[in-house]
Amino acid sequence: MNIEHHGARYGVTGSCHQLHIDAHTSLLIDCGLFQGSEAGNGNSSERHNIDFDISSVRALVATHVHIDHVGRIPWLLAAGFNGPIICSQPSAKLLPLVLEDAFKLGISRDKALVERYLKQIDARMIALPYKQWFTLIDTPEQRVRIKLQRAGHILGSAYVEVDVEQSPAGQAATNTSNDMDRLRSVPRTRSSTRIVFSGDLGASHTPLLPAPKPPYKADILVLESTYGDRNHESRATRKQRLKAAIDRALRNNGTVLIPAFSIGRTQELLYELEELIGQPSDGRSLPCKRSGTGTEAPIPVILDSPLASKFTATYRELKPFWDEEAHTRLKQGRKPLAFDTLLTVDSHHEHLKMVHHLAQSGRPAIVIAGSGMCNAGRIVNYLKAMLGDERHDVLFVGYQAEGTPGRDIQQYGPNGGYVMLDDERIDIRSRVETIGGYSAHADQQGLVNFVKGMKHKPSAIRLVHGDSGAKQVLRQKLQTICTTDTVFHL
Incomplete structure (x- = not known):
């Protein structure tokens, strides 16, 4: 052999x-x-x-x-x-x-x-x-x-x-x-x-x-x-850092961009975000953005990937293969992968509208989009529109292979560098962070x-x-x- x-x-x-x-x-x-x-x-x-x-x-x-x-x-x-x-x-x-x-x-x-x-x-x-x-x-x-x-x-x-x-x-x-x-x-x-x-x-x-x-x-x-x-950060540490990045986006009226693979990483993030955001009355929720009407609404989580949406639906169908902790949440009436503030974007037209809206409005949000290494997919449009604005955060939660735009952003972004996206030079002024514990x-x-x-x-x-x-x-x-x-x- x-x-x-x-x-x-x-x-x-x-x-x-x-x-x-x-x-x-x-x-x-x-x-x-x-x-x-x-x-x-x-x-x-x-x-x-x-x-x-x-x-x-x-x-x-x-x-x-x-x-x-x-x-x-x-x-x-x-x-x-x-x-x-x-x-x-x-x-x-x-x-x-x-x-x-x-x-x-x-x-x-x-x-x-x-x-x-x-x-x-x-x-x-x-x-x-x-x-x-x-x-x-x-x-x-x-x-x-x-x-x-x-x-x-x-x-x-x-x-x-x-x-x-x-x-x-x-x-x-x-x-x-x-x-x-x-x-x-x-x-x-x-x-x-x-x-x-x-x-x-x-x-x-x-x-x-x-x-x-x-x-x-x-x-x-x-x-x-x-x-x-x-070695990775502990689960508690990574959740604290995720919450800190979201709090910062709220203060800056910015968006947290999370490049993530459609299967696996996306569902894990949704599971964690459901716990962090929770319901406004349960004492666990993140700070809320006050709207012009004087009412409060929790920060939206935008899943902008038709493929990730399909995988998330299939994950929900495969509940028998979830672990005990997830089943405990289900018994408590929780919806780890289908919570109220989760918004999905399907069509390309809706995607472009969402990119423009978040780049121009100053409405805090969390966006999860593929691809995970920023070399294709809808995350590229978000990056082109927002990397040059210091209000926003790019949060990497997975491995970035050598030669990918994700690796370049991860490596050069903290020092005010640039990245090439669709043959266009994009200067990086947004905050760039990596949370290793989510690997x-x-x-x-x-x-x-x-x-x-x-x-x-x-x-x-x-x-x-x-x-x-x-x-x-x-x-x-x-x-x-x-x-x-x-x-x-x-």
Whole structure:
């Protein structure tokens, strides 16, 4: 067995890992888009082409539906892949929404092509419950099973356990097809190897989702390392900083712009904002803006993303997969993802009107819009209209990849720099802040605890999905809890 990495080997996007079980059998774990500088300076479509041999791939396992983990599926199908697409039950609800949007943005908006593509996806999808083994291959020579476990990253996210049992080397080559039936009834000693692919692990305090629990064992572990060199702020601290940013916008008659991915981060923010804003009479609400009529109204939360609105509606449908805290709120009559001051903006015309209104009126508001790294989507129009005005705040709550406008704003904004948006130079005068605690990724301690919690530690660990510095620091931390014989691959 060996593992090839076709993405996220030296960066944090384009996750795609091929587990070669033998010369004729392999599994693909994720097949995601490259983003930011990792997408290259040339034709990004060419960057996403499947340039590796897929003739042995028996199945694609999707750990979760973020675009950097599933966005290359159209190119995979075009390359001839005709096997099943395996994912968790919640992911099976969310995946068509993600892939439809990505197809329209990156390939074609032709209705017939989109429908044909989605039918292919639907026909191939196998939705698995968590914690149950699924047998993918069962022959006299080998048995391959997979199990999905909650990863706590976004709704439906999973880490993958692959259990490979193989007959002694050479047995398959010496047996003929005529004695296969006989072999099935003869006891055989098989070697067993457990390979675990972490996908993206969530933080222990991610809203709506239970924290990931480590597997019992792993012989080989492929582990993400996005935040392998740092720890997040506590949930209490990040909520205080979120409230402080909103209070400041109220005082300045400005808008808090939060670039956020449509799935995962948006729903977590809505969950937190519902608690912060609350109802005017409950004692928990944020300061209110007095209107011209002398009455008070809580600050509006504007969700300006049709795709995020669809995902939020689907999240509400998937309440059985929420954690205990969220269910407690529901029993109290709360509406974590559908509170009264939440406004949604659907049409492009309404979006442009909202941008103009907030830029000109001085009405405080909180805007959540995609994309999360400011390289596309409706957040770009808000940034172009408001970055030059010191009344407003830009609040980053997620990782900004190298080469994205989000990284430039994050890096140069606090020093009065500028950013290029749609080939236009925009000077940055608004306040720019980053709240690390809202990352949906596990921090260094969370990653260490994931390995530490295994009863049987891996003999080999491959660190992926992280910058080189983060990998080096994480390796040093993991070496203190693993055996001296554990082999690390960076």
